[in-house]
Amino acid sequence: MTSGVSILGIFVADTAYLAPRMPALGETITGSGFSVGPGGKGSNQTIAAARAGAEVSFISKIGRDTFGDLALKTYEQAGVNAKLTIMDDQPTGAAFIYVNDSTGENAIIVYAGAAGTIDISDVEAARDTIGQSAVFVTQLEQPAEAARHALEIARNARVTTIFNPAPAESFPADIYGLCDFIIPNETEAATLVGFAIDTLDDAERAGDVLLSRGVGVAIITLGGRGVLFHAPGQSVHVPAVSCGPVIDTTGAGDAFVGGFAAALSRGAGPLQAVRFGCATAGIAVTRRGTTPAMPMLVEIEAVMAR
Template identity: 50%
Template sequence: MSDGKPIVVLGVFVADTTYHAERQPKIGETILGNAFTLGPGGKGSNQAVAAGRLGADVSLITRLGEDAFAELAKTTWRDARVKPFVTPDPESYTGAAFIFVEKGSGDNAIIISPGAAGRISPEDVEANAERIRSAGIFVTQLEQPLPAATRALEIAREARVTTILNPAPATPLDDAMLALCDYVTPNESEAEALTGLPVHSPEEAEKAARVFLAKGVGAAIVTLGAAGCLYVSRERTERIPAMPAGDVVETTGAGDAFNAGFATALARGEDPVAAVRFGCAVAGISVTRAGAASSMPRLEEVEALLRG
């Protein structure tokens, strides 16, 4: 793949504190864990880092405190060639996340305290409006406040920039915001929460996807874990299988890997379904490694998996 159009991501950085144990403790209980790691996280940051590792021209709009976790963020972005556009916030703290990883399954449960990133505002977005307008692809999620995400989507849509909303964590959204999105990329639980429909099979996922289309979204991509993805637009419905690359270590960051891969392939001119397949390959590699940002693969690894 050659270099493509610029990608701009609006999102949060948090420092991931990851605890591995046999199970989660009950309230009032203390248990011993098996391992601990500290690393970079936050959906927006993870997606930007993953796109950077894939060779994309990617920028990240966010807000940080002035502390040790902020330095971790800057080092992470520098290593992945992400261009940061940061509003410094000395009155708050750089966000942090508690991540529990269950031994054996690799499944996770997460608590996020966004700190400064929870104060990302429409004014922060306006300060970076020209960068959004000059992008080929704009990506955001729902970890920062909705007014900031909405304003950024409005700016991108007005400039005819392709817009991707990863609606995570699931939050009630009005139809006007969804109508600003060329693509939405919920997982099964997010699709359920946002449409009110059960999503336990590809058939149910298609029904949920069509609810998004009825609200003005261009295309919905429901990620189905080991079952792959379902792409639904007004013209086309495709099921794309998962692309396993080895044993699952943990699933933290898999959705971010997918979204970054999808955005990167779109930026390079790929057909949307081919871009979904590329995103599945990125996610397939990411789950074979521990961590979030640290699990994101390089372009050559993804291309090797796609070649089979």
Template identity: 50%
Template sequence: MSSIVILGIFVADTAYRAERIPRLGETILGKSFNLSPGGKGSNQAVAAAKAGANAHMITRLGTDTFADMAIDVWQKAGVTPAITQHDNSYTGAACIFIEAETGNNAIIVTPGVAGEIDNSDIDRNADLIANADIFITQLEQPLEVAMYGLELARKKGVRTLLNPAPAADLPDGMLALCDFVTPNETEAEGLTGIKVTSVASATDAAQALRASGAGAAIITLGENGALYHDADTTIHMPAMSSGKVIETTGAGDSFNGSFAAALAEGMTPVDAVKFGCAAAGISVTRAGAANSMPSRAEIDARLAQG
């Protein structure tokens, strides 16, 4: 089984569905509430494990109810924790607004003790990273630790994937440590200054990311699929619908985790992008983030439909 190591955070997602976001000072009635596991790193670990990879999660948790939730969801998904627990802070949480009509979302994340992740978390798991097929990180934990992890993985010959979310200015040289970088439209614009509104502009942004050092760039385009660009190939992969969109929360994480799982087991990058699009297309038909990640059997069945 292929091995993937994910550096990131877990948060408990508190999701509120309503017609619109309230204005400051205003209270409105919502349509529903849901408490579920989230955090980009954790979601990607769950997605990778359910897609068939041996996924390991590096993070910090508190010693509270939300930490119990994290450990439980990882156990059920098949994720191996590589964590420490701390009683001086809390396990992370997120406030998610979901627009009732469209399923689109806006999110506030508070990392809690995972915001204190430092280079010692990487050093403690150096052998785990060195023996992985792929190392994945995002930008919800301290950025300098993400870079340190990418540097270690690159030194050990491990393929690296950066999901640059939430959007942030990257230090010089960070993209050069990435075999794959996977921003969405907004994040790609923040990194390149190119507004992504079409496949053509996504291609321009992907070219700019490669010019900054990334080995390959994948711009995820929501309902329009994904754009893949490397030194030899540029291809637009359409979205793969699996039914009515219920919620887009976690779709990008579903793509990243399943893309990495496919890549780690030997698929070509283009086939892995298609695999990721199939997984993301299933995930948006379900509520929640980690809870929406499809199984390998579901992804294979969707791909078989063409």
């Protein structure tokens, strides 16, 4: 019996700094806020999917340290099945996040720490977890070879595969053919296809390029302009869902991916799952932080019912 979502990715402790601007090199400026909380794309997507009602297993590596303790507590509270290797010789990952205190825009530096050592043997150890899920999700914060191997396991087990090519690092070209869904944002899509995504027509053109490389469906997230769902013979622009003032876009993409995966795992059709993902992200951007911003299923359903 296949059910739920399995996610391969990294956990990092997000250290977020609110300020009016980024300091120049050699300059110190005064910030207006600070927080430490759980983060990392895979981890954020895990919490988003779990809060959106899915059964979720998260596959990763952490260090035996304070940030690692934060990870364990986060998954316990969210009811996530954490498949974590704990390392003694590597720290848990961490991220520096600058958030502009008036626009909510962000800039991020990520150090994967222990999760940066995820390799094919770690993925093999999680083969059963991946193969028994309905939907598998991964990204590029851990090494691309590990992501590719996990996608291959999922594909061979007839598990629906979602690949979020973020950050926009290079990866083996044969990954495309292992993706039922590829979900880049407009910046990542531009990097993959080699031209800017300024208009919906550009996004459709990028979708065509991704399909030509072997992807099943390309879903390009366009920030406040919503999402382009691009499948063979079908291209649909799904508008963003507004749930109030946007104050922090840091976890928006992860909220979308987690919500989308959760909806698919419960049997929603792909377009319905995109709308569910848009509602999930629409709520998340009205709150500060990444993991703490992820909405509960009841909140998403209320937005979907409007």
